[in-house]
Amino acid sequence: MYYLRLVFKNIFRHRLRSLLTIVGLVVAILAFGLLQTVVNAWYAGADMASANRLITRNATSLVFPMPAYYRERIKAIDGVTAVAISNWFGGVYKDQSFKNFFATFAVDHDVFFDLYPEFRVKPDELLAFKKDQRGCMVGRLIADQHGFKVGDVIPMTSPIYGGGTWEFTVRGIYEPKDETTVTRQLYFHWDYLNEQMKKRFPKRAEYAGVFIVQIADGSRAAEISQAIDKEFRNSLAETLTETEKAFSLGFVAQTEAIVTAVKIVSFVVIVIIFAVVANTMAMTARERLAEYATLKALGFPPVFVAMLIVGESLMISALGGGIGIALTFPVAAGFKSAMGSMFPVFHVTGQTVALQALAAASVGLLAGIVPSIRAANVKIVEGLRFAG
Amino acid sequence: MKIPLSYIFRNLWTRKLTTALTAGGMALVVFVFAAVLMLDAGLRKTLVSTGTFDNAIFLRQSSQTEIQSAVYRDQASLLETLPEVARGLDGFPLVSKETLVLTQIPKRGSDKPQNVVVRGLPPLGIELRPQVHIVDGRWFRAGTSEIVVGRSISEGFEGVGVGERLRFAQREWTVVGVFDGGKSGFDSEIWGDVEQMMQAFRRTAYSSVIARMQDRADFPRLLDEISGDQRLILDVKQEPLFYEEQSKQLSTFISILGITLSVIFSIGAMIGAMITMYAAVANRTGEIGTLRALGFRRVSILAAFLMESVLLALVGGAVGLLLASFLQAFTITTMNWQSFSQLAFGFDLTPKIVLVTMLFSVFMGLVGGFLPSLRAARLEIVDSLRAA
Numbered sequence: 001m002y003y004l005r006l007v008f009k010n011i012f013r014h015r016l017r018s019l020l021t022i023v024g025l026v027v028a029i030l031a032f033g034l035l036q037t038v039v040n041a042w043y044a045g046a047d048m049a050s051a052n053r054l055i056t057r058n059a060t061s062l063v064f065p066m067p068a069y070y071r072e073r074i075k076a077i078d079g080v081t082a083v084a085i086s087n088w089f090g091g092v093y094k095d096q097s098f099k100n101f102f103a104t105f106a107v108d109h110d111v112f113f114d115l116y117p118e119f120r121v122k123p124d125e126l127l128a129f130k131k132d133q134r135g136c137m138v139g140r141l142i143a144d145q146h147g148f149k150v151g152d153v154i155p156m157t158s159p160i161y162g163g164g165t166w167e168f169t170v171r172g173i174y175e176p177k178d179e180t181t182v183t184r185q186l187y188f189h190w191d192y193l194n195e196q197m198k199k200r201f202p203k204r205a206e207y208a209g210v211f212i213v214q215i216a217d218g219s220r221a222a223e224i225s226q227a228i229d230k231e232f233r234n235s236l237a238e239t240l241t242e243t244e245k246a247f248s249l250g251f252v253a254q255t256e257a258i259v260t261a262v263k264i265v266s267f268v269v270i271v272i273i274f275a276v277v278a279n280t281m282a283m284t285a286r287e288r289l290a291e292y293a294t295l296k297a298l299g300f301p302p303v304f305v306a307m308l309i310v311g312e313s314l315m316i317s318a319l320g321g322g323i324g325i326a327l328t329f330p331v332a333a334g335f336k337s338a339m340g341s342m343f344p345v346f347h348v349t350g351q352t353v354a355l356q357a358l359a360a361a362s363v364g365l366l367a368g369i370v371p372s373i374r375a376a377n378v379k380i381v382e383g384l385r386f387a388g
Numbered sequence: 389m390k391i392p393l394s395y396i397f398r399n400l401w402t403r404k405l406t407t408a409l410t411a412g413g414m415a416l417v418v419f420v421f422a423a424v425l426m427l428d429a430g431l432r433k434t435l436v437s438t439g440t441f442d443n444a445i446f447l448r449q450s451s452q453t454e455i456q457s458a459v460y461r462d463q464a465s466l467l468e469t470l471p472e473v474a475r476g477l478d479g480f481p482l483v484s485k486e487t488l489v490l491t492q493i494p495k496r497g498s499d500k501p502q503n504v505v506v507r508g509l510p511p512l513g514i515e516l517r518p519q520v521h522i523v524d525g526r527w528f529r530a531g532t533s534e535i536v537v538g539r540s541i542s543e544g545f546e547g548v549g550v551g552e553r554l555r556f557a558q559r560e561w562t563v564v565g566v567f568d569g570g571k572s573g574f575d576s577e578i579w580g581d582v583e584q585m586m587q588a589f590r591r592t593a594y595s596s597v598i599a600r601m602q603d604r605a606d607f608p609r610l611l612d613e614i615s616g617d618q619r620l621i622l623d624v625k626q627e628p629l630f631y632e633e634q635s636k637q638l639s640t641f642i643s644i645l646g647i648t649l650s651v652i653f654s655i656g657a658m659i660g661a662m663i664t665m666y667a668a669v670a671n672r673t674g675e676i677g678t679l680r681a682l683g684f685r686r687v688s689i690l691a692a693f694l695m696e697s698v699l700l701a702l703v704g705g706a707v708g709l710l711l712a713s714f715l716q717a718f719t720i721t722t723m724n725w726q727s728f729s730q731l732a733f734g735f736d737l738t739p740k741i742v743l744v745t746m747l748f749s750v751f752m753g754l755v756g757g758f759l760p761s762l763r764a765a766r767l768e769i770v771d772s773l774r775a776a
Contacts, residue, residue, distance in 0.1 A: 016666060017663055017666060020663050024659040027652060027659075028656050031652045031653070035649075060489070060491055060556055060589075061490040062490075062503075062728075063455055063489070063490050064589075090456075098637070098640070098641070159450055159451050159452050203592075238558070250500060250501070253495075253500035253502065254502055254503060254730070256500075256722070257720045257722040261720075262645070268416055269653055272413045272417060272656050272657060272660075273656055275409045275416070275660065276656060276657075276660035278409055279405075279409035279413075279663060282406060282409065283406055283667045287667075287671075
């Protein structure tokens with residue numbers, strides 16, 4: 001017990017230095033946690049993917065549409081329970097800044113929300129949405145951000161579909177099932193989009209961006225994907241069907257370089273703080289060399305001396321790491337609201353906290369080792385002669 | 389009277405481990421800081437060198453990217469008759485009517501396909517881009533299924549060597565050459581014959597039209613002409629401005645992320661410097677007293693310790709910058725959200741970045757060293773001499 005008290009007392013001998021080191025640790029562990037959360041946010045779409053949903057798209061690339069009548073042919077394939085068209089509308093609200101960005105899709109209004117049970121909708125709102133061809137459903141995140149209420153009209157422009165300003169009336173606001181659900185999307189009637197296209201650019205009507213395919217049995221995903229693609233082989237628009245998860249991960253892979261950079265940088269901050277803590281411990285141990293020699297002269301084994309230093313280093317790291325982890329939650333919440341809808345899901349996971357704790361512990365251990373070896377090996381005479 | 393620089397330098401030299409750890413932490417911060425600035429500069433350089441102010445690019449009104457745009461054949465023919473458009477030696481207008489589509493190719497060492505731009509253009513289109521040269525093989529021949537690939541594509545993707553065949557749009561395309569786009573965005577593209585591409589992708593309209601102007605000063609006149617002509621529902625931009633807009637989001641994202649990280653990390657490094665300098669002051673209390681007794685003023689003591697801290701930061705800054713300069717050998721390929729395709733760009737170390745980075749490290753040194761130096765300057769002669 002007196003060992004722990006000695007370690008604790010040692011920390012407070014250089015109050016300012018210990019305080020600064022702890023503050024540095026807090027900042028580093030906090031930054032590390034936030035960066036890990038940013039990386040996780042990147043995978044948000046993949047995290048909410050369901051094993052029972054497939055995405056069928058044009059095999060050449062996502063920008064090429066497919067004829068809308070594919071929907072009926074996909075529906076007829078064995079194992080498929082429902083199909084919904086979803087077109088990326090690319091709507092722009094106010095301006096093109098990150099802050100005002102949210103996703104806009106034209107979907108099959110009658111089945112879409114049945115395919116996504118993770119979007120909690122009120123039955124009366126859903127009915128109102130289905131009845132109003134110019135109606136739309138918005139997610140909780142954008143409703144809160146822009147103050148949209150049921151009955152509001154949202155004006156949008158679309159660089160993809162053109163046609164000046166499109167106006168959608170909010171008929172309902174859907175809620176997330178849990179913190180992995182992304183609610184940064186606006187959904188409106190594909191039929192409305194299609195009718196407008198028929199009027200304005202007839203050549204661009206009757207096309208689907210992707211098909212969302214619901215299957216009864218997730219374990220048959222591979223087989224059904226193949227069956228769908230076979231159906232359209234050698235047609236004008238060959239398809240590529242994959243699970244929703246693979247589809248989302250494909251998106252992440254496109255920006256992999258950024259994710260990798262963020263990951264690397266999150267470890268750089270740990271190395272930086274390691275240098276700071278190691279420096280603190282080296283200086284502390286050097287100053288107390290005479291003391292360690294005294295302890296050894298009194299008969300304490302070298303291991304005890306080494307443990308004193310490692311223990312102090314670990315305790316400083318535990319304090320800094322603990323405060324850092326505790327601060328991660330409020331700071332992440334503040335960060336999320338400050339960034340608007342840029343990260344639709346920004347949630348600190350248990351894994352992130354475990355990594356933070358691991359990082360703090362490793363820094364504490366490694367930073368204490370080198371000076372402790374030196375202190376343990378110091379010759380008593382030399383140490384007593386050393387004046388700091 | 390000033391304290392000689394050699395005294396300051398020797399103080400750093402005596403405590404090698406501490407100096408190395410503190411400067412090392414700062415070097416890492418400077419590394420991250422410089423890397424971000426270099427990446428942003430590299431991105432800008434890539435996009436600015438993609439275009440020349442002599443060329444004007446025509447897109448469908450309100451479409452931001454070439455992918456979204458469509459220019460019909462009759463519109464394209466009208467553009468050729470504009471008086472501002474330059475003519476070649478043979479009297480034909482210097483106009484390139486192009487089509488742009490996306491296809492998917494796996495990146496080297498991964499099976500995840502990435503979006504790659506395929507540009508169909510007439511041979512004249514190559515002439516309009518003087519920075520583009522063939523480096524391996526030869527150019528494609530008009531009217532054939534031959535394609536050439538940009539340097540970044542040939543280095544970063546699978547199955548695109550000279551002589552290899554690529555399959556997209558239900559056809560086999562033979563790679564006959566590799567071209568160097570002079571570190572421009574074209575390095576990340578695949579080029580082929582425009583008429584062949586339009587047939588294969590079943591397009592009836594071009595994506596964009598590039599025209600060489602008689603004189604770049606003619607641009608305002610051209611702009612008036614286009615907006616005054618009812619038949620041309622087009623936007624016209626000078627190429628460099630167009631390409632800069634293309635990457636605005638990506639560039640903003642890199643800057644914001646990078647600056648935020650640098651600021652957070654620098655807190656850690658400044659704390660490190662502060663700890664080191666406080667220790668230096670504490671260790672040298674007797675020395676400071678002696679210096680004061682010899683007649684050195686408080687200001688000189690303050691300046692000496694500040695100099696020591698700045699020197700420490702400069703060492704860190706120089707090391708960080710040196711490390712960062714090696715990054716110039718790397719290229720990053722990531723998705724540009726706006727054009728929805730892969731873009732390769734490098735790290736570019738400009739003199740301005742060197743200056744900004746060094747100023748940043750001096751700043752860290754000043755902030756980290758200020759409080760400890762103040763303490764050193766405030767010591768009373770008698771007290772400090774007694775402390776020794």
